Amino acid sequence: MTDRITLIRPDDWHIHLRDNDVLPDTVADASRVFARAIVMPNLVPPVRDGQQADAYKARILSARPAGSNFTPLMVLYLTDQTSPQIIREAWAAGQAVAAKLYPAGATTNSQSGVTALENIYPALEAMAEVGMPLLVHGEVTHADVDIFDREKAFIDQQLVGVVERYPTLKVVFEHITTADAVDFVQSASGRVAATITAHHLQYNRNHMLAGGIRPHFFCLPILKRQRHQQALCDAVASGSSKFFLGTDSAPHARHAKEAACGCAGCYTAFAAIEMYAETFDHLGILDKLEGFASLHGPDFYGMPRNTDRITLVRDSWTAPETLPLGDQVIVPLRAGETLQWRVA
Numbered sequence: 011m012t013d014r015i016t017l018i019r020p021d022d023w024h025i026h027l028r029d030n031d032v033l034p035d036t037v038a039d040a041s042r043v044f045a046r047a048i049v050m051p052n053l054v055p056p057v058r059d060g061q062q063a064d065a066y067k068a069r070i071l072s073a074r075p076a077g078s079n080f081t082p083l084m085v086l087y088l089t090d091q092t093s094p095q096i097i098r099e100a101w102a103a104g105q106a107v108a109a110k111l112y113p114a115g116a117t118t119n120s121q122s123g124v125t126a127l128e129n130i131y132p133a134l135e136a137m138a139e140v141g142m143p144l145l146v147h148g149e150v151t152h153a154d155v156d157i158f159d160r161e162k163a164f165i166d167q168q169l170v171g172v173v174e175r176y177p178t179l180k181v182v183f184e185h186i187t188t189a190d191a192v193d194f195v196q197s198a199s200g201r202v203a204a205t206i207t208a209h210h211l212q213y214n215r216n217h218m219l220a221g222g223i224r225p226h227f228f229c230l231p232i233l234k235r236q237r238h239q240q241a242l243c244d245a246v247a248s249g250s251s252k253f254f255l256g257t258d259s260a261p262h263a264r265h266a267k268e269a270a271c272g273c274a275g276c277y278t279a280f281a282a283i284e285m286y287a288e289t290f291d292h293l294g295i296l297d298k299l300e301g302f303a304s305l306h307g308p309d310f311y312g313m314p315r316n317t318d319r320i321t322l323v324r325d326s327w328t329a330p331e332t333l334p335l336g337d338q339v340i341v342p343l344r345a346g347e348t349l350q351w352r353v354a
Protein backbone atom coordinates (compact mmCIF):
# COMPACT_ATOMS: atom_id res chain seq x y z
CA MET A 11 0.00 0.00 0.00
CA THR A 12 1.38 3.38 -1.01
CA ASP A 13 1.35 5.79 1.92
CA ARG A 14 3.25 8.63 0.39
CA ILE A 15 3.36 10.18 -3.05
CA THR A 16 5.40 13.07 -4.45
CA LEU A 17 4.18 15.05 -7.44
CA ILE A 18 5.29 18.00 -9.50
CA ARG A 19 3.28 20.87 -7.99
CA PRO A 20 -0.26 20.80 -9.45
CA ASP A 21 -2.42 23.60 -10.91
CA ASP A 22 -6.18 24.09 -10.90
CA TRP A 23 -7.50 24.59 -14.42
CA HIS A 24 -10.99 25.72 -13.29
CA ILE A 25 -11.80 27.69 -10.13
CA HIS A 26 -14.16 30.44 -8.93
CA LEU A 27 -12.50 32.95 -6.62
CA ARG A 28 -15.35 35.52 -6.63
CA ASP A 29 -14.31 39.08 -5.73
CA ASN A 30 -13.58 41.80 -3.15
CA ASP A 31 -14.08 40.88 0.51
CA VAL A 32 -14.04 37.09 -0.04
CA LEU A 33 -10.79 37.05 -2.04
CA PRO A 34 -8.51 36.70 1.00
CA ASP A 35 -10.35 33.46 1.87
CA THR A 36 -10.70 31.95 -1.60
CA VAL A 37 -7.20 32.91 -2.74
CA ALA A 38 -5.66 31.49 0.45
CA ASP A 39 -7.32 28.13 -0.23
CA ALA A 40 -6.53 28.10 -3.96
CA SER A 41 -2.89 29.04 -3.42
CA ARG A 42 -2.27 26.60 -0.57
CA VAL A 43 -1.14 23.88 -3.01
CA PHE A 44 -1.79 25.02 -6.58
CA ALA A 45 0.83 27.14 -8.34
CA ARG A 46 -1.59 28.50 -10.93
CA ALA A 47 -5.31 28.54 -11.49
CA ILE A 48 -7.63 29.33 -14.36
CA VAL A 49 -9.88 31.93 -12.75
CA MET A 50 -13.44 31.83 -14.02
CA PRO A 51 -14.82 35.21 -15.10
CA ASN A 52 -18.47 34.87 -14.00
CA LEU A 53 -18.51 37.91 -11.75
CA VAL A 54 -21.40 40.36 -11.75
CA PRO A 55 -20.76 42.18 -14.03
CA PRO A 56 -18.55 39.62 -15.80
CA VAL A 57 -14.94 40.02 -16.93
CA ARG A 58 -15.56 40.99 -20.55
CA ASP A 59 -12.29 42.46 -21.80
CA GLY A 60 -8.56 42.61 -21.17
CA GLN A 61 -8.74 45.69 -19.00
CA GLN A 62 -11.33 44.14 -16.70
CA ALA A 63 -9.25 40.97 -16.54
CA ASP A 64 -6.19 43.02 -15.58
CA ALA A 65 -8.07 44.85 -12.84
CA TYR A 66 -9.48 41.58 -11.46
CA LYS A 67 -6.04 40.00 -11.57
CA ALA A 68 -4.64 42.89 -9.53
CA ARG A 69 -7.33 42.38 -6.87
CA ILE A 70 -6.48 38.66 -6.70
CA LEU A 71 -2.74 39.31 -6.48
CA SER A 72 -3.20 41.76 -3.64
CA ALA A 73 -5.31 39.18 -1.75
CA ARG A 74 -2.53 36.56 -1.79
CA PRO A 75 -1.11 35.45 1.55
CA ALA A 76 2.31 36.97 2.34
CA GLY A 77 5.07 35.27 0.38
CA SER A 78 2.73 33.47 -2.05
CA ASN A 79 3.77 33.14 -5.72
CA PHE A 80 0.31 31.96 -6.81
CA THR A 81 -0.41 32.95 -10.41
CA PRO A 82 -4.00 33.60 -11.48
CA LEU A 83 -4.59 32.87 -15.18
CA MET A 84 -7.29 35.20 -16.42
CA VAL A 85 -10.22 34.36 -18.68
CA LEU A 86 -12.62 36.50 -20.70
CA TYR A 87 -16.37 35.95 -20.42
CA LEU A 88 -17.86 35.71 -23.91
CA THR A 89 -21.05 37.69 -24.53
CA ASP A 90 -23.12 38.35 -27.65
CA GLN A 91 -21.04 41.54 -27.97
CA THR A 92 -17.51 40.07 -27.74
CA SER A 93 -15.68 41.36 -30.80
CA PRO A 94 -12.62 39.87 -32.52
CA GLN A 95 -10.81 43.03 -31.46
CA ILE A 96 -11.47 42.38 -27.76
CA ILE A 97 -10.00 38.89 -28.19
CA ARG A 98 -6.96 40.00 -30.16
CA GLU A 99 -6.13 42.86 -27.81
CA ALA A 100 -6.44 40.82 -24.62
CA TRP A 101 -4.37 38.01 -26.14
CA ALA A 102 -1.65 40.31 -27.49
CA ALA A 103 -1.38 42.14 -24.16
CA GLY A 104 -1.21 38.87 -22.23
CA GLN A 105 -4.28 39.92 -20.24
CA ALA A 106 -6.20 36.67 -20.77
CA VAL A 107 -5.15 33.11 -21.58
CA ALA A 108 -8.59 31.85 -22.63
CA ALA A 109 -12.24 32.83 -23.14
CA LYS A 110 -15.26 31.13 -21.62
CA LEU A 111 -18.56 30.26 -23.22
CA TYR A 112 -21.48 30.32 -20.80
CA PRO A 113 -24.73 29.65 -22.64
CA ALA A 114 -27.07 32.35 -21.25
CA GLY A 115 -28.99 30.92 -18.31
CA ALA A 116 -26.94 27.71 -17.98
CA THR A 117 -25.37 28.30 -14.56
CA THR A 118 -24.45 30.76 -11.78
CA ASN A 119 -23.99 34.30 -13.17
CA SER A 120 -24.54 33.29 -16.78
CA GLN A 121 -27.25 35.88 -17.43
CA SER A 122 -24.83 37.92 -19.58
CA GLY A 123 -23.77 34.80 -21.48
CA VAL A 124 -24.17 33.85 -25.11
CA THR A 125 -27.77 33.61 -26.40
CA ALA A 126 -26.91 31.94 -29.73
CA LEU A 127 -23.64 30.41 -30.84
CA GLU A 128 -23.65 32.40 -34.11
CA ASN A 129 -23.22 35.56 -32.05
CA ILE A 130 -19.69 34.57 -31.11
CA TYR A 131 -18.54 33.19 -34.47
CA PRO A 132 -16.35 36.27 -35.13
CA ALA A 133 -14.78 35.95 -31.67
CA LEU A 134 -14.22 32.20 -32.13
CA GLU A 135 -12.56 32.83 -35.47
CA ALA A 136 -10.15 35.28 -33.85
CA MET A 137 -9.46 32.81 -31.02
CA ALA A 138 -8.72 30.01 -33.48
CA GLU A 139 -6.37 32.33 -35.33
CA VAL A 140 -4.35 33.55 -32.36
CA GLY A 141 -4.42 30.23 -30.49
CA MET A 142 -6.59 31.24 -27.53
CA PRO A 143 -8.44 28.24 -26.05
CA LEU A 144 -12.22 28.21 -25.76
CA LEU A 145 -13.46 27.01 -22.37
CA VAL A 146 -17.01 25.70 -22.39
CA HIS A 147 -19.76 25.26 -19.84
CA GLY A 148 -21.39 22.55 -21.93
CA GLU A 149 -25.09 22.50 -21.19
CA VAL A 150 -28.08 23.55 -23.26
CA THR A 151 -30.59 25.75 -21.51
CA HIS A 152 -33.96 25.01 -23.14
CA ALA A 153 -36.65 24.48 -20.52
CA ASP A 154 -37.84 21.37 -22.37
CA VAL A 155 -34.50 19.54 -22.09
CA ASP A 156 -34.24 17.46 -18.92
CA ILE A 157 -31.51 18.75 -16.61
CA PHE A 158 -29.81 15.34 -16.60
CA ASP A 159 -29.64 15.38 -20.43
CA ARG A 160 -28.36 18.90 -20.90
CA GLU A 161 -24.69 18.02 -21.28
CA LYS A 162 -25.32 15.36 -23.92
CA ALA A 163 -27.69 17.70 -25.78
CA PHE A 164 -24.99 20.36 -25.78
CA ILE A 165 -22.48 17.98 -27.35
CA ASP A 166 -24.91 16.97 -30.09
CA GLN A 167 -26.44 20.39 -30.78
CA GLN A 168 -23.47 22.72 -30.29
CA LEU A 169 -20.06 21.27 -29.49
CA VAL A 170 -19.72 18.88 -32.44
CA GLY A 171 -20.49 21.82 -34.73
CA VAL A 172 -18.01 24.21 -33.09
CA VAL A 173 -15.18 21.69 -33.23
CA GLU A 174 -15.91 21.00 -36.91
CA ARG A 175 -16.28 24.64 -37.87
CA TYR A 176 -12.95 25.76 -36.30
CA PRO A 177 -10.44 22.98 -36.98
CA THR A 178 -7.60 24.78 -35.16
CA LEU A 179 -9.55 26.05 -32.13
CA LYS A 180 -8.42 24.56 -28.82
CA VAL A 181 -11.41 23.58 -26.68
CA VAL A 182 -11.63 22.65 -23.01
CA PHE A 183 -14.92 20.97 -22.18
CA GLU A 184 -15.17 22.05 -18.54
CA HIS A 185 -16.29 19.94 -15.59
CA ILE A 186 -17.56 16.98 -17.62
CA THR A 187 -20.13 14.75 -15.96
CA THR A 188 -21.23 12.07 -18.43
CA ALA A 189 -20.00 9.02 -20.32
CA ASP A 190 -21.13 10.89 -23.44
CA ALA A 191 -18.68 13.72 -22.71
CA VAL A 192 -15.86 11.26 -22.01
CA ASP A 193 -16.54 9.52 -25.33
CA PHE A 194 -16.71 12.80 -27.20
CA VAL A 195 -13.40 14.05 -25.80
CA GLN A 196 -11.63 10.73 -26.28
CA SER A 197 -12.62 10.49 -29.93
CA ALA A 198 -11.96 14.15 -30.73
CA SER A 199 -8.61 15.45 -31.99
CA GLY A 200 -5.79 16.41 -29.62
CA ARG A 201 -6.95 20.02 -29.44
CA VAL A 202 -10.01 18.99 -27.42
CA ALA A 203 -9.58 18.28 -23.71
CA ALA A 204 -11.66 18.26 -20.53
CA THR A 205 -11.45 19.12 -16.86
CA ILE A 206 -12.87 16.79 -14.22
CA THR A 207 -13.82 17.85 -10.69
CA ALA A 208 -13.13 15.93 -7.48
CA HIS A 209 -16.82 15.89 -6.61
CA HIS A 210 -17.93 14.36 -9.91
CA LEU A 211 -15.38 11.59 -9.35
CA GLN A 212 -16.53 10.98 -5.75
CA TYR A 213 -20.29 11.33 -6.05
CA ASN A 214 -23.35 10.55 -8.12
CA ARG A 215 -26.91 11.82 -7.90
CA ASN A 216 -27.85 9.32 -5.19
CA HIS A 217 -25.51 11.10 -2.81
CA MET A 218 -27.46 14.29 -3.47
CA LEU A 219 -31.01 12.91 -3.46
CA ALA A 220 -31.39 9.48 -1.84
CA GLY A 221 -32.59 9.64 1.76
CA GLY A 222 -32.95 13.43 1.75
CA ILE A 223 -32.00 16.39 -0.41
CA ARG A 224 -28.47 17.61 0.24
CA PRO A 225 -27.96 21.09 -1.13
CA HIS A 226 -24.19 21.08 -0.68
CA PHE A 227 -23.96 18.44 -3.43
CA PHE A 228 -25.92 20.61 -5.84
CA CYS A 229 -23.71 21.93 -8.61
CA LEU A 230 -23.90 22.37 -12.35
CA PRO A 231 -23.63 20.34 -14.42
CA ILE A 232 -25.65 18.32 -11.90
CA LEU A 233 -24.35 15.01 -10.52
CA LYS A 234 -25.45 12.18 -12.81
CA ARG A 235 -26.17 8.50 -12.33
CA GLN A 236 -23.51 6.08 -11.14
CA ARG A 237 -22.60 4.76 -14.58
CA HIS A 238 -21.52 8.26 -15.58
CA GLN A 239 -19.46 8.68 -12.42
CA GLN A 240 -17.78 5.39 -13.36
CA ALA A 241 -17.02 6.68 -16.86
CA LEU A 242 -15.25 9.71 -15.36
CA CYS A 243 -13.21 7.42 -13.10
CA ASP A 244 -12.33 5.26 -16.12
CA ALA A 245 -11.27 8.38 -18.02
CA VAL A 246 -8.76 9.41 -15.36
CA ALA A 247 -7.64 5.80 -14.94
CA SER A 248 -6.84 5.65 -18.66
CA GLY A 249 -4.06 8.18 -18.04
CA SER A 250 -5.10 10.03 -21.21
CA SER A 251 -3.53 13.47 -21.46
CA LYS A 252 -6.91 14.85 -22.59
CA PHE A 253 -8.17 14.91 -19.02
CA PHE A 254 -6.86 17.21 -16.32
CA LEU A 255 -7.61 18.69 -12.93
CA GLY A 256 -10.18 21.48 -12.62
CA THR A 257 -11.85 21.67 -9.23
CA ASP A 258 -14.73 23.99 -10.17
CA SER A 259 -14.54 24.98 -6.52
CA ALA A 260 -17.44 27.45 -6.38
CA PRO A 261 -18.22 29.13 -3.05
CA HIS A 262 -21.73 30.16 -2.07
CA ALA A 263 -22.47 31.30 1.48
CA ARG A 264 -24.33 28.81 3.66
CA HIS A 265 -27.65 30.69 3.53
CA ALA A 266 -27.55 30.73 -0.29
CA LYS A 267 -27.10 26.94 -0.43
CA GLU A 268 -29.46 25.93 2.40
CA ALA A 269 -32.49 27.63 0.90
CA ALA A 270 -35.77 26.93 -0.87
CA CYS A 271 -33.99 27.83 -4.12
CA GLY A 272 -30.35 27.05 -3.47
CA CYS A 273 -27.35 28.11 -5.54
CA ALA A 274 -25.29 25.68 -7.62
CA GLY A 275 -21.68 25.08 -6.64
CA CYS A 276 -19.51 22.92 -4.37
CA TYR A 277 -16.58 24.29 -2.36
CA THR A 278 -13.54 22.00 -2.49
CA ALA A 279 -10.48 24.27 -2.73
CA PHE A 280 -9.64 23.86 0.97
CA ALA A 281 -8.80 20.16 0.36
CA ALA A 282 -8.94 19.62 -3.38
CA ILE A 283 -5.71 17.76 -4.04
CA GLU A 284 -6.42 15.65 -0.95
CA MET A 285 -9.83 14.63 -2.36
CA TYR A 286 -8.35 13.75 -5.74
CA ALA A 287 -5.61 11.72 -4.01
CA GLU A 288 -8.26 9.86 -2.03
CA THR A 289 -10.19 9.01 -5.20
CA PHE A 290 -7.13 7.96 -7.18
CA ASP A 291 -6.01 5.83 -4.22
CA HIS A 292 -9.44 4.23 -3.98
CA LEU A 293 -9.31 3.46 -7.71
CA GLY A 294 -5.79 2.05 -7.38
CA ILE A 295 -4.37 4.61 -9.81
CA LEU A 296 -2.19 6.88 -7.64
CA ASP A 297 0.46 6.54 -10.34
CA LYS A 298 -1.88 8.50 -12.67
CA LEU A 299 -2.32 11.46 -10.30
CA GLU A 300 0.73 13.44 -11.35
CA GLY A 301 -0.20 13.42 -15.03
CA PHE A 302 -3.76 14.47 -14.29
CA ALA A 303 -2.94 17.10 -11.67
CA SER A 304 0.39 18.51 -12.81
CA LEU A 305 1.31 17.65 -16.41
CA HIS A 306 -1.65 17.39 -18.79
CA GLY A 307 -3.00 20.87 -18.02
CA PRO A 308 0.14 22.92 -18.70
CA ASP A 309 0.94 20.73 -21.72
CA PHE A 310 -2.48 21.41 -23.23
CA TYR A 311 -2.30 25.17 -22.57
CA GLY A 312 1.28 25.29 -23.89
CA MET A 313 2.64 26.54 -20.57
CA PRO A 314 5.72 25.31 -18.71
CA ARG A 315 5.22 22.59 -16.12
CA ASN A 316 5.91 23.60 -12.53
CA THR A 317 9.35 22.62 -11.26
CA ASP A 318 8.94 22.18 -7.51
CA ARG A 319 7.09 19.29 -5.88
CA ILE A 320 4.54 18.48 -3.19
CA THR A 321 4.21 15.34 -1.10
CA LEU A 322 0.92 13.77 -0.04
CA VAL A 323 0.76 11.31 2.84
CA ARG A 324 -1.90 8.88 3.98
CA ASP A 325 -2.94 10.42 7.29
CA SER A 326 -6.56 11.01 8.20
CA TRP A 327 -7.97 14.33 9.39
CA THR A 328 -11.40 15.87 9.82
CA ALA A 329 -12.66 18.52 7.43
CA PRO A 330 -14.05 21.66 9.12
CA GLU A 331 -17.84 22.05 9.49
CA THR A 332 -17.66 25.58 8.12
CA LEU A 333 -15.10 27.98 6.69
CA PRO A 334 -15.10 31.79 6.59
CA LEU A 335 -16.18 33.48 3.37
CA GLY A 336 -15.77 37.21 3.96
CA ASP A 337 -18.28 38.08 6.69
CA GLN A 338 -20.32 34.92 5.96
CA VAL A 339 -19.65 31.22 6.35
CA ILE A 340 -19.53 28.43 3.84
CA VAL A 341 -20.16 24.72 4.29
CA PRO A 342 -17.44 23.00 2.29
CA LEU A 343 -17.83 19.65 0.62
CA ARG A 344 -16.92 16.84 3.06
CA ALA A 345 -17.73 19.12 6.04
CA GLY A 346 -17.10 17.24 9.29
CA GLU A 347 -15.99 14.11 7.43
CA THR A 348 -12.71 12.24 7.56
CA LEU A 349 -10.29 12.74 4.70
CA GLN A 350 -7.64 10.09 4.15
CA TRP A 351 -4.77 12.11 2.68
CA ARG A 352 -3.03 15.34 3.59
CA VAL A 353 -0.23 17.44 2.20
CA ALA A 354 3.02 16.78 4.07
Ligand SMILES: NC(=O)N[C@@H](CC(=O)O)C(=O)O
Nearest residue numbers: 026117118229230260274275
Ligand atom coordinates in the same frame (compact mmCIF):
# COMPACT_ATOMS: atom_id res chain seq x y z
N1 LIG B 1 -20.44 24.81 -11.04
C1 LIG B 1 -21.39 25.43 -10.38
O1 LIG B 1 -22.33 24.77 -9.94
N2 LIG B 1 -21.35 26.77 -10.17
C2 LIG B 1 -20.39 27.69 -10.70
C3 LIG B 1 -20.61 28.01 -12.13
C4 LIG B 1 -20.17 26.92 -13.09
O2 LIG B 1 -19.00 26.54 -13.12
O3 LIG B 1 -21.00 26.44 -13.87
C5 LIG B 1 -20.47 28.97 -9.86
O4 LIG B 1 -19.94 30.00 -10.30
O5 LIG B 1 -21.04 28.95 -8.76
Ligand SMILES: [Zn+2]
Nearest residue numbers: 117147230231
Ligand atom coordinates in the same frame (compact mmCIF):
# COMPACT_ATOMS: atom_id res chain seq x y z
ZN1 LIG C 1 -19.77 25.75 -15.38
Ligand SMILES: [Zn+2]
Nearest residue numbers: 026050258260
Ligand atom coordinates in the same frame (compact mmCIF):
# COMPACT_ATOMS: atom_id res chain seq x y z
ZN1 LIG D 1 -17.16 26.54 -12.74
